Amino acid sequence: MSVLVYAEHDNASLKGVTLNTVAAAQAIGGDITVLVAGAGCGAVAEEAAKIAGVAKVLVADDAAYEHQLAENVADLVAEVGKGYSHILAPATTSGKNFLPRVAALLDVQMVSEISAVVNATTFQRPIYAGNAIATVESSQETNVLTVRGTSFDPVAAEGGSAEVENLSVSKDAGVSSFVGEELAKSDRPELTAAKVVISGGRGMQNGDNFEMLYKVADKLGAAVGASRAAVDAGFVPNDMQVGQTGKIVAPQLYVAVGISGAIQHLAGMKDSKVIVAINKDEEAPIFQVADYGLVADLFEAVPELEKLV
Amino acid sequence: MKVLVAVKRVVDYNVKVRVAADHSGVDLTNVKMAMNPFCEIAVEEAVRLKEKGVATEIVAVAVGPKEAQEQIRTALALGADRGILVEAADVQPLGVAKLLKAIVDEEKPELVILGKQAIDGDNNQTGQMLAALTGMGQGTFASEVNVADGSVKVTREIDGGLQTVDLKLPAVVTTDLRLNEPRYASLPNIMKAKKKPLDMKSPGDFGVDVTPLVKTVKVEPPAERQAGIKVADVAELVDKLKNEAKVI
Numbered sequence: 217m218s219v220l221v222y223a224e225h226d227n228a229s230l231k232g233v234t235l236n237t238v239a240a241a242q243a244i245g246g247d248i249t250v251l252v253a254g255a256g257c258g259a260v261a262e263e264a265a266k267i268a269g270v271a272k273v274l275v276a277d278d279a280a281y282e283h284q285l286a287e288n289v290a291d292l293v294a295e296v297g298k299g300y301s302h303i304l305a306p307a308t309t310s311g312k313n314f315l316p317r318v319a320a321l322l323d324v325q326m327v328s329e330i331s332a333v334v335n336a337t338t339f340q341r342p343i344y345a346g347n348a349i350a351t352v353e354s355s356q357e358t359n360v361l362t363v364r365g366t367s368f369d370p371v372a373a374e375g376g377s378a379e380v381e382n383l384s385v386s387k388d389a390g391v392s393s394f395v396g397e398e399l400a401k402s403d404r405p406e407l408t409a410a411k412v413v414i415s416g417g418r419g420m421q422n423g424d425n426f427e428m429l430y431k432v433a434d435k436l437g438a439a440v441g442a443s444r445a446a447v448d449a450g451f452v453p454n455d456m457q458v459g460q461t462g463k464i465v466a467p468q469l470y471v472a473v474g475i476s477g478a479i480q481h482l483a484g485m486k487d488s489k490v491i492v493a494i495n496k497d498e499e500a501p502i503f504q505v506a507d508y509g510l511v512a513d514l515f516e517a518v519p520e521l522e523k524l525v
Numbered sequence: 526m527k528v529l530v531a532v533k534r535v536v537d538y539n540v541k542v543r544v545a546a547d548h549s550g551v552d553l554t555n556v557k558m559a560m561n562p563f564c565e566i567a568v569e570e571a572v573r574l575k576e577k578g579v580a581t582e583i584v585a586v587a588v589g590p591k592e593a594q595e596q597i598r599t600a601l602a603l604g605a606d607r608g609i610l611v612e613a614a615d616v617q618p619l620g621v622a623k624l625l626k627a628i629v630d631e632e633k634p635e636l637v638i639l640g641k642q643a644i645d646g647d648n649n650q651t652g653q654m655l656a657a658l659t660g661m662g663q664g665t666f667a668s669e670v671n672v673a674d675g676s677v678k679v680t681r682e683i684d685g686g687l688q689t690v691d692l693k694l695p696a697v698v699t700t701d702l703r704l705n706e707p708r709y710a711s712l713p714n715i716m717k718a719k720k721k722p723l724d725m726k727s728p729g730d731f732g733v734d735v736t737p738l739v740k741t742v743k744v745e746p747p748a749e750r751q752a753g754i755k756v757a758d759v760a761e762l763v764d765k766l767k768n769e770a771k772v773i
Contacts, residue, residue: 285690286653287662309683313665316618316653325619325738328648338742343647344542348551351742391662391693395678399686406685412773436773447702454668454682454703461563461642461702463684469772479541480644486750490770492762498755507753507770510762520759525773 217246217336220297221270222305222315225252225260227282232409233306235370238267240363241304242371243333247271249300250378253292255282261380268375275380280388283397284310287389290317295385297322300358301336307362307464308408319360326360327352331367345460346483365408366466366487400455404430407458410439412469413488415458416451417443417481419474419495419514423451428518429473435525441465441485443475459484474514477502494518526672526694528571528580529634531625531652532564532600534593535645548743560596563640565603566700569707570670571638572604579672580636582606586628588621590614594723601718602710608723613735618646620728620735622654627731629659634695636677641666641699652699662692666701 219241224231253276305311319326332340441458460483470488493506537559574580585600597608642649656663664679
């Protein structure tokens with residue numbers, strides 16, 4: 217067996233979720249190769265070579281891959297990935313974007329967002345917003361999988377000394393081009409990697425009131441998330457959404473503020489170690505999954521929380 | 526410009542599904558079914574393109590059981606012009622993408638709009654696979670779509686923000702939540718939709734093999750989380766977090 221892991225990065229540094237994906241590769245077994253595709257991504261390749269358990273790093277450094285355009289990256293991965301028994305990518309918006317394209321090019325039915333490896337051909341994955349866990353068997357020539365990062369403990373970032381091989385494969389499908397991006401600048405940790413997450417829901421009433429959560433978050437070194445209701449209402453941007461169709465988080469502490477606890481939201485956070493719910497409606501379903509529930513008006517409770525932590 | 530929209534029949538998003546007693550899947554007996562919410566957004570976007578004069582015809586396509594005609598009728602009531610149902614049960618995303626590709630080859634749309642994922646299988650694959658099979662560019666997780674001069678600019682929801690890409694037409698777009706707010710069908714439009722054409726097809730008509738490649742071994746309920754305790758005030762909460770759970 218041989219596993220190809222696609223590295224997630226921003227051309228400057230490796231994203232932590234790559235380490236969780238390598239952990240899934242280790243659970244599958246066999247030699248692990250990491251593919252770094254980007255432009256000016258040499259530092260990332262060096263980082264990848266140090267990951268514990270990685271045998272080899274392939275680097276495709278070309279302008280065509282600078283912005284991770286799915287059309288170009290998929291052509292590359294489909295070509296490089298031939299001959300591997302498994303191709304893995306993190307289930308991030310980038311992995312979700314290009315990997316199904318790779319699978320189709322290889323005529324493979326992909327398995328999305330695995331949460332456990334049973335054996336090299338059998339995987340578990342949540343379906344129906346996590347209300348059911350499917351065990352699926354994929355015995356295709358190449359198994360193509362995205363990996364839910366929060367379900368696998370990351371491997372050590374240091375300790376390996378993989379050989380680095382440069383690929384001179386330039387794939388420009390010529391059908392798409394990058395126009396621009398607007399990335400939220402924040403000193404807070406990334407939602408999916410944070411140890412503490414504080415999320416607000418419809419109960420926050422407007423976007424300005426999220427300022428209260430930011431203040432608590434900054435004291436705790438926490439990331440701030442939101443329910444779909446808060447995103448739909450336009451309080452906060454979509455990339456803050458925690459839930460079935462947003463981000464999946466599993467921090468040490470998850471604080472749900474003014475969130476009722478729809479199943480779609482629970483799907484995104486119920487694997488958190490400790491869940492706190494603050495809601496004035498004591499019947500809110502969020503209390504059924506909360507370790508600590510506080511029935512209170514959030515506009516009084518949150519400022520008080522900020523003072524006490 | 527012709528626009529193809531894919532719609533899927535799924536469990537209504539308000540339903541809390543239960544795993545079947547024999548662990549073969551989820552129990553769908555007497556469960557309310559509906560159009561996948563992301564497909565509603567896809568239909569709405571197509572209709573808005575038509576209202577703007579960008580799209581001239583909207584074809585709604587579904588792959589699913591005979592009952593999926595209901596979801597196509599819903600799309601027709603919302604403004605699609607005609608429908609195609611490929612009758613086949615439990616087709617996996619690659620199979621759906623192959624069927625859609627066959628329809629794209631026949632219909633030659635300039636734009637194909639799909640939901641980013643269906644809320645039953647949560648796969649998030651079909652649009653990307655269709656784009657691969659047709660060689661088209663893909664604008665996934667779209668929050669804004671602008672068609673002009675033979676290309677489409679798509680603003681995409683990505684981790685940490687937004688990315689805008691420019692795709693040559695024909696192209697595939699998959700919808701995210703904030704793209705639009707779908708309308709409701711009016712009663713007169715629901716009545717009119719009944720008279721719009723709906724073609725019934727089978728995978729065999731397109732020579733596509735839809736045999737599942739991934740086998741479901743079993744389906745189980747997730748580990749249940751036990752409700753904890755209620756605390757009286759913020760002070761008690763902070764005390765518990767510091768001294769009992771030791772997470773802050």
